[in-house]
Structure formats: structure tokens, C-alpha cells
Amino acid sequence: MDARHAILFEPVVIGPKTLPNRFYQVPHASGFGSVRPRTQAAFRAIKAEGGWGGVCVEYAPIAADADETPAVGADIWDEADARALGLTAEAIHAHGALAGLELYHGGATSANGSSRAARVAPTQAVSERRWASLAKEMTADDIARLQRDWVRAARHAADNGFDIVYVYGAHGYLLTQFWSTVLNRRTDGYGGSLANRGRFWLETLEAVRAEIGGQCAVATRIPLHGDSGVPGAETLPGIEIDDMLALVGMADDLVDLWDVTVGSWPEDSGTSRYYPEGNQRRWTSRVREATAKPIVAVGRYTNPDLMAQVISSGEADLIGSARQAIADPFLPRKVAEGRLDEIRECTGSNICILREETFNHVGCVQNATAGEEFRRGWHPEKFPPAASAERPVLIVGAGPAGMECAVVLAKRGFGAVHLVEAEAEIGGRLRWTRRLPTLGDWGRITDWRSVQLAKLPGVEVITGRRLRAADVLEYGAELVVIATGSAWRGDGTQPGYPGPMPGTGPSLPHVLTPEQVCAGQRPPGPRVVVYDTDGYYVGPGVAELLAADGHEVTVVTTFAVLSPVSDETLEGDMLRAHLHRAGIRAVHATTITEIKPGGDGGGPWTVAGHDRHGDPWSAGCDGVVLVTQQASDDALYRELTGDPEALAAAGIAAVYRIGDAVAPRLLSEAVFDGHRLAREIDSPDPATPLPYRRERTELG
């Protein structure tokens, strides 16, 4: 271990418990909750095994009126829930770490759609609107009832092995709603003055501490500041830092661990596009003014040097991490063993959040094993030797899927894996994606694999060589993996309009693909329409690139908002504000079906189509970038598999296909696909994923 990192491995006392080191996986969602208890346990245990001294589960709704269905939280409504969650505490303990549980009530943000309970809030008139409904204004009885629920849940958590019990207030949930000068308009003892707005929080802490204080550490999580100033970022109304430090002072005797965050969830989990590493420090560093108790702070930290500096400065006692602990559960061990170049750094793309929020199953673009520990039995650092490891393997294409597949095959003992890339550089679509404005950190996907590929003796990486079918047949490989990716179609094919769009063609200077723009081509004039039917990062990225180059850019999109997929990574509003500030115009819910010469006064070309109602729409321009659709580059795969005799003659036992060459998709899924093939290369039919273990409902 590097001496400068030793400080990270000091134990930290929190109330009646001692954390073995300063690495702390803060509460974060996974989609597993208490309904997939063994999946949850395996997912958290791997972090304890990897050296995180404290490991928390996600938000744990304490009662039926904190129901978040269809999102999946770690419901702890009763003793049976707590027993299910106890499996996780036990699994964390097996590796010497402490287990934390985030007892939670969302108040007006809880959906209560499944439970059908009324949503609750300090004040109805300013409560969150959902499904055209408002919340119930809490009565004194409601306040007392929820505090009893919190105490009951704390008792169940303590009895089932949890060491750290949260009274969770961050991200604008119920406790913060009471604290907010905007969301709390009460005129009773729970509204108005600092003491009144803090009363619900402090009473709850007191009650929980009275119940389990001798047995467990009591933590609370607070949002320090409602608005960190990033345009478009959702704010927490009525939350200011000086005010919140006053709460820290008021509650300090009741708290063993202060877990501090900034702002709304999209701020706290700010992506690398809009928030630098350690962005939160300017606020979190101030908490020491108000308390001498241990503090845990997050900051999307991936760099151990910076982590050590944060601790040395005294501003925090623990390095809090959610996303980095997903990307590399073994970061602490790697730091301890000086294996810094093996750390998979989080890209800050928030694919983890898209996956757990949209699909109830966390995933990671860097760590394909995240969430797969129980159901597929995958370990991020252990790779069982393959039965077929003697076979020489040729992987065609060093994009995300190909790189990942090569790494995993080599770790499984394959001694001759050739990764052959047509371009001069590996990375596939990341070659140009990482050069788009704001997307630089996504290059970490390539960088980590590049370093590993160089270190693994079984792999040879060959760039600048485009293999044809004949080349593959002659290569000498027994197993062939086609990872040739996908390309943006230049013909304007889009949903509902399968044929080439009139006015497109293979080499028109005024009709470009994203790859062409990233390769340096520019439309022949200032006025550019970027037509986006894709809905994620490519259209906005190209638009920003062109705007930075001095073009007048209009993004025309078929969606009602720009880049709806970015809403699922918590970036949508920021992305739209960012583009607006860059002077990029947006036209929504509009379809382009033709590019034709002659202008509506706006340029030599006209893009024409229809608006959301089917009424005609058109605009003039100097050029168009078509971000309409990708196509799998599967020609090589088809040619090879179309001639089984040639394969047999060449001694090729199997040809597989992975990543975008199968179907253009999210980066995380392309990486997963390459990983999966390598993990299952010995199965009877490696092209088809093996069934995975699923948790079952008791049949009663």
C-alpha cells in the first residue's frame, strides 16, 4: 500500500460500533429491496468482501404509506420483512464489515400506488403533485403514528443484525419536507421556527435512539443545500446550508454518524457530464463547523489520493460511495494492495440508476457483474478457468463488447485471445463518444480495459486491421467472436419510416451522420438541423459540438422533450438547460420525412415533415445531421455463418456475435453481452444466455 493511503484504513468509532476502515458504501437503490433477499445479500456482501468497512442497503420504507411501487425499496413494514433483510446483514458481517439500514419515509414523494394509503405531507397546499393528486396534511396523530413506525422498524432492524440504523432525511423526503421553509407551512408546533421545523426530525431521532441506541449506531442523512447552482438541476426548496447546520447542532447529541449530501437526488448523484469529482466538498466540508461526530460525505470519488486528502483535511471521517462501489466493489482492497491500475473507475453516467429505476435491477457500464452476483453467480474478481481455454480465440472488433470479452476470456485462462480492431485505436463507438462535449469520463470504459488487456498475457491486441471473412477463415482461431458493432445509418431510416428518406444519399456534403461529424466533417454552412429520433446522448452531443464550432444548431426531435432517456439517468433537465445556454434551439414532437433543395428563407435546403398533430412542418438550413437510427454491422457474421463448410474446413468450431453487432443498445448492455459470452463459453449453447437463479414467492 502507498503510505499516503494509509489514513483510509484507520478504524472509526460510531456510537457503540467500530467501522474497520473509512470506506463506506452509503445507502443506494438496487431494485432488490426485501423481495429479493438473496440477490440483495450477495450484491452487498461483495462490497464487504472487497473491503468496504460499512455497507448499507437501500431506502427501507417503514410502513405502507411509504410505498414506492413499482420502484422496489427494502420495505420493512413488519418482522418478516426484517428477517428477509437480515440475510444481507449476515452476509455483510461474514466479511467483517458493518451493515446499515436506511429507515425511510418519502412523505409526499411516496407513491402509495400499491398500498393505496393517502400520501402524507406537512402541508397539503405545497405537497408534491402526483397523478393529479395531492397529499394529506399530517395530523398530530399521523406524526405520532409515523414515529411509532420508525421505532418499530428500528427495533426490527436491530434484532435482525443491522449495526447502523438511519433516520433518513435526505433528497427531499419527509423529514426534509418538515424542515423546508417552503414545504412546511404549518402553524402548529411542527412548523415555523427552527425548533418547530426540526421537531419531527429530533423527536424521531430521540425515539429511535431510546429504542436501539445502546445496540446500534444511529445515523441520519441530511441534504445540506437545496441548490448547487447547476442550471436545470432540480432544487430542494427551502433548504439552506446555514439553516441545516443549525439542525446538525440541535440534533448532534442524538446522532452517531452524520451522512451528508447536497440537494436533490439528481444533484447528489450528479453525473460526470455536469458535476466534477468532489463537487459537493464546498458544502460538505462545512459540516465540521457544527459537529465533532463522524461525518460521511459523498463526491463521486474515484481517486484514492483525493479520498485521502478529504480525510486528511478533517472535513470528513468516511469516504461515502454508491456508484464507485458498484463500479468496483474491490476498490478498498486494490488500494490496500497498491493495485491502483486495476481500479475500475466509475464513469458517472448513471446507467446504474437507469437500470435500477427503470428495470428494478441495478447494472453498471464498468462492472458487468454488478447485480449478477446471486442470480448468475458472477464475482467481479474471480474467473473460473474455462474448459475450452486451450482453444485459440479471435475477437473481431475492440469496442466495449469485444474488449470486455477479451479481458474475461483471458482471466478465465485462455492463452491465445486475439482482439483485432479495424481502426487505429480501440474503443469502438467510445472512440468518438468520449470526444463529445461533457462525455470525457465515459472513456474510462476503454481506459480500464486497455490497461488490463496490456497486462493480461493471454491477449494480443491488433489495431488497424480490418478482417474480411477470408481473413477470419485463415486466422487459425477455433473460436471466433464477432464484435463489429453498429453504425449510424445515413439514410434517415427512423421509426415508422423504414425506407431511405428522400433527399438522403451516401455522400452528400449537407447530410451527415454523427460519426462523420465527430470525424471532423462539417455541414457546408452555419445553419444546421440535428434530427434526433434516438433520444439519448448522441444528438445533444453532436449539437453541442457543432454549436461550439460556431454553427446555429436546431435539434428537431420526435420526442416531447429532448433526450428523454437522459431523464432516466437524472440528467434530462440539466442537459436541456445546458443546450439552451449554448444557444441550441429545440423543436419537439416533430418528424422530418424529407430533405429537399430550396429554402423557406432559411438556407439552401429544407427539412420537411410534420408536427405532433400531423400538420406540415418545415425549416430551412445549410445541412442536416441524422441521428435517426443505428444498424448492426453484422455482414461479417452473416457471411461466416452462412458457409458452415468453410468454417469446418478452417477448423473453426463456433462463431459467436456480441454487442451492437447483435443489436444496437446501451453501452452497459454491450459490455454485459461480451462479459456473458466469456463467462458462458463452455455452456452447451453459448449464444443463448443460461437461465439464471430467480427468487421465488412462497406458495403458502
Add this chain to the structure above:
Amino acid sequence: MDARHAILFEPVVIGPKTLPNRFYQVPHASGFGSVRPRTQAAFRAIKAEGGWGGVCVEYAPIAADADETPAVGADIWDEADARALGLTAEAIHAHGALAGLELYHGGATSANGSSRAARVAPTQAVSERRWASLAKEMTADDIARLQRDWVRAARHAADNGFDIVYVYGAHGYLLTQFWSTVLNRRTDGYGGSLANRGRFWLETLEAVRAEIGGQCAVATRIPLHGDSGVPGAETLPGIEIDDMLALVGMADDLVDLWDVTVGSWPEDSGTSRYYPEGNQRRWTSRVREATAKPIVAVGRYTNPDLMAQVISSGEADLIGSARQAIADPFLPRKVAEGRLDEIRECTGSNICILREETFNHVGCVQNATAGEEFRRGWHPEKFPPAASAERPVLIVGAGPAGMECAVVLAKRGFGAVHLVEAEAEIGGRLRWTRRLPTLGDWGRITDWRSVQLAKLPGVEVITGRRLRAADVLEYGAELVVIATGSAWRGDGTQPGYPGPMPGTGPSLPHVLTPEQVCAGQRPPGPRVVVYDTDGYYVGPGVAELLAADGHEVTVVTTFAVLSPVSDETLEGDMLRAHLHRAGIRAVHATTITEIKPGGDGGGPWTVAGHDRHGDPWSAGCDGVVLVTQQASDDALYRELTGDPEALAAAGIAAVYRIGDAVAPRLLSEAVFDGHRLAREIDSPDPATPLPYRRERTELG
């Protein structure tokens, strides 16, 4: 029974099985899937008990690449899944009905977010786009693999008690994708000619029939027509009726039951706003041209006379129902017993779909017990006598919650329930809602309760009497239920802007609430802005009312689309097309913060605020309707509960509050709230919902 309905009770032979009558609950989602097997069993069994001769479960994904997470389907990936679903077959059989299972693959529409399998489609280039991703174009191996999956699932279904096994093709799922001339661009034996496009479907039917044909009836479900002509309705591209009737002819020998639908899911489950009862008949009646086999057709039928007519005409053999069977599981029995006035008619509001899609838990605006059979033990027709039935009850307010509460209390044996309404008519907000354009059928909520209230001896309904607190104290009731509802605020309070909006006031002729407009008030000039921050039916309804009256209406909404909640009831696109055709303009993602005199040339008043980027926005008008926010009318409740001594002196043991007086919310939830209080009136704390039974995951 009325003789004209006798035809509905004839048995029908389908392959090796016989349905006891012609009432058939077609496959429809519930949110219970195979992960809540006892909830599912109880939900379906109640329909068998109520007389439906055939009862189906929802869509059953046959494999991991038909994964629909976070939506919950009846996954039948393996034998253990089938055993869980077998509980439902058994429960249906206990009441003498046949059990059906819809073996399903969504192809490119399956999300596969949890399983992480590639989505599959006949043709990648025209496959559905989701999360900026396209599907894998199926290889011959993929086709064979999915057919094996279908056969395996059929075997498991048969072995676990199902009588009817579907090869499910409707709504644009995988089989329809192969059949579509637009979505199937294959050049192999599975694309091109009728025979080729039908090959996948027919081969699958053959294989399933070979496996379980002697044991089970084989059904298939088809979409007859891709576009029924309702503006804005999603179409199924490349599906035409003559073509589809050719498929019926080609496959007729392989099928025991033809289950026929029209178009996309929003068409098939068309709401009462845009589709009349029996709308599908003009297409479904043509199926007889192509087959003599039994046919089941849906049509949101609620009227037994029309059902009998459909059967008598010979066009169908079974009355298919999803929504009506939710609204009244006992419809067949009520028809059989001539209790026609007890049938709860479906309103066609699709709240069932919002609830099961958004919350994974079906619910119904007419039948508060729907989905609550297992977890709360509620039966739609059985009401256990209450221990406190001797106590006189006063319910203040005859809106949805109050009416429902009165009905249930009376059915539980309460002998003196007074339902007192301030207005001249019962119904609460439905009084004016049902008079908005397109919302007439929602009045069935009032109508059914009105009929029951008149029949129940224990209830007295008193209208036109507004009770003050003193009146309640003097009333002579021991239990008081406050159901005073909510009202639209006229002060422009809206999310993020709690105070009164500048320019509003209590009696300004140019600033109106929805209730005022529905009561006949009109803005003093033609140009009206309807400002909608509610996002459901009120803003569009008021806009349409005013437009029909000759006003020039602009709806300004804070949302990116008009009425986003209507997307969850499958109505959004139709609603927006409908309003556009009515000449109503829409301004999206815009916030109004002030109404001020003087125009931008467009009228004597200006509404001003900001657009989606915070840039200033304004427009002139003659008047504004503020559909911004409701407020619970809880003054009476607060006054009564604020004086416990007065209550004690008056002999009032408890004061409860239900419906919108607690929190303004969806109609279904207000009805549920009234029902719940009446069901739990004897519990230790009736104001707080009792815990309900939850199904648990095996801890392994």
C-alpha cells in the same frame, strides 16, 4: 332470468373442453403475475365464482427474452413458475370454470431490462426503439428456440391445470410483428408472402397443438385490423382485416378458439371517452366469414341485452370481457338471477390499466374490492355484519367516497346511515365531471350507488342540506364520517408557487375555476386560456366545453404534453388529437405566474410567466380558467375534531374523514377510501388502514 338472456348461459365446446356458459374473461393484466400467486388466484377465482365460464390469467412471458420488468406478467419460464400459476387454475376450477393462460412473447416490445437478453424482432431496421436501442433480427435458430420455449411453456401450463392455452398474437406482439407487412422485411421463408409471414405463427400453433392438443383447448388471439380510424390512436402497421382473415383460414385446423381483438392495446381497450360500447363489432363480426370455430370477441360490453344480441347474430360464440369483469365479477350471476339493476357497469375510464401498469396492482373505480380479494380479504358481494351496526351514522357529503361508504355500511347491517349532501343532487365532483364532453359514462359511478342507496333499507339520503358543525353535533349520530370532498382553488396556487397568483381574486369575472365553468359561468370574451397544472381530465374537459361554446381556447400546461396522466389510461394521444381537431391550441412546458391587465394585442388581460427554460412568456386573452390545484374541504372535520368535549357531550364516539376531504386524488382512490373505512369500521383505529396480507419471498 329474463328469457332473452338464456342464450348467454349455453355451454360451448372448445376442442377437448366445454365452457359452462358464454361469459369469458379474456386475458388481461393485473400486476400480480406469477410472483403474487395467491393474490392472482383470489383475483381470478372471484370471477369464476361470479359466473364467468372461462377465466384467463394475464400475459405469460414464455422466456427470459420476453421479460417485461418493471411491468409484472405471469412469467412461465420454468416449471416452478407454472406451479405458482397452477394455484390460479385450481382456484378457478373450484367454481366450475375453465382456466386459460396466454403464452406470450412481445418480441421487440419486450423490454428485457431485468433479464438483459437482447430484444428480438423479425427485422431489426423496423423494430421498436426503446432506450435508444433496437432489437436483434431473429435468426433461424432464434425462431426454433422460441418455438421450443412455447412448447415447453404449454406443457407446463397443461401439467398445472390450465384448460385453455394461448398462442398469443394480439396487440402487436411477436406473432403480429411477423405477420405485419411493415414490421417483417425478411427475405427468408418467414417473410414476404402470406404463407411466409404466417409461417412462424402456424408452426408455433402446430408445435403447441402436437404437445398438448388432446389435453387442452388451443386458442390464439389476433388483432383484426391495425387502425380503426380514431384520430391519435396508435396503429398496428401492416395489419389489414382481409389479410388477417386469410390467416384465420390458414390456421383454422390448428385452433379451438379464436380470440379476436382490434388494433393496438389503446384501441382494444378503448375508453368510453372515444369508443362506444361494441365499437369493435364492425370488424369482429367478419371473422365468421373465415371460421366455424368458436369465436370470442370483446367490446366493452356492459349491457346483457347487447351481449345476447351479439351471440344471437352468430358473429361470436362467447362474450369476452376484461374491464366489465373487473367492475363486476358477478355480472353473469346477476344476469342469471335477473338482478340487472345490481350490475356495476364499467365506466371505461381505464383506471384499472393505470393502476396495474403504473403500480403493479389493479384497481377499479366501480369495484373497490378488485385486487383486494387476497390481501384484504374483501369480497365484492359479501359484507360481514359489523359489530357496531347498531350505532347511528352520519355521513356528510355524497360524493364518490361518501356514497360508497354509505352503501358498504348499509350492507354490513348498519340500520341508520344518513347520507347528507349540501347540493341538490348526489355525486360530488361527478355532478359536473359527468357533464364534461366525453365523460358521460363516468356518471355510472353515481348511478349504481344511487340505485343501491335507494334499495338499502338502512340508508337515508338527504340532499340540499349543508351541515355546519353545530348541526352535526345535534344530529344524533354516534359515528360521523366527513366526506366533504375538495374544491378547485381559484387563487392560482400551483406546484412551486404556493401563494395566490397575482391577478387572481375571489370574484373576478375573467378568472374562473372549473366548477364555475361547469356551472355555466363563461369568461367575458372569446379568447380563453385554460391553465392546466393538474395533468388529467379536468383541463381538457373544460377546454372542450368552452370550445364547443364558441370560445377560442388555448391550454397552457406546465407539462411537456397535454394531460400526461391520460397516457397512463391509454388515452393521451387520442385526447390530444381530439382537442386539436376541436381547434384548441396547446402551449407546453410553460408556467403562468401572473394575470395582469393590458394585452399583448390579444385581449384585455395578459397571462405572463415563463417557458421551459425560464425565459419570459406571455399571451393576451379575455379570461382564464385555473385548473391548477384542488384543496381538501376539511373545515368541518377540523372544527369537529378540534372540540373533543363537544363531541363527547353530543354522544359522538368518533369522527372519520374519507375521500378528497383527506387528500384530492383519483376517483378510484376516493371510492376505495370510503369502502375501506366501512370495511374496517370495527378495527381499533379505523382511521388508519389495517395491515394487509403480503406474499413473501422464500428465504432459501
